[in-house]
Amino acid sequence: QLQLVESGGGLVQPGGSLRLSCAASGFTLGYYVIGWFRQAPGKEREGVSYISSSGGYTNYADSVKGRFTISRDNAKNTVYLEMNSLKPEDTAVYICAAGGVTQLVVYSFDYWGQGTQVTVSS
Secondary structure, eight states: OOEEEEEOOEEEOTTOOEEEEEEEESSOGGGSEEEEEEEOTTSOOEEEEEEOTTSOOEEEOTTTTTTEEEEEEGGGTEEEEEEOSOOGGGOEEEEEEEESSOOOSGGGEEEEOOOEEEEEOO
């Protein structure tokens, strides 16, 4: 069964850091573009970052550029999102997705995880 599972979320103070993981089972993550999205209560799902299948190309939303870093370890079938200098407005459920096109839009991704909650608050 094809599955994406996120982990690493939690409660962190403003200015803090978290590292999210997206692990795949039932398929080879290395064949796919992997994206991270987030959704806050009452808001639409928005793209945060994606990484190409080889890891050679990454892209970030303007709101996280310079603070977040996406990476992948295809040998471990896992993609990571390192989040630094976190702000209260980063609070959301973070969801990873797998697809075949390098576009940071929801419809470009075919497989989705359930998400992990990130809360930035003092």
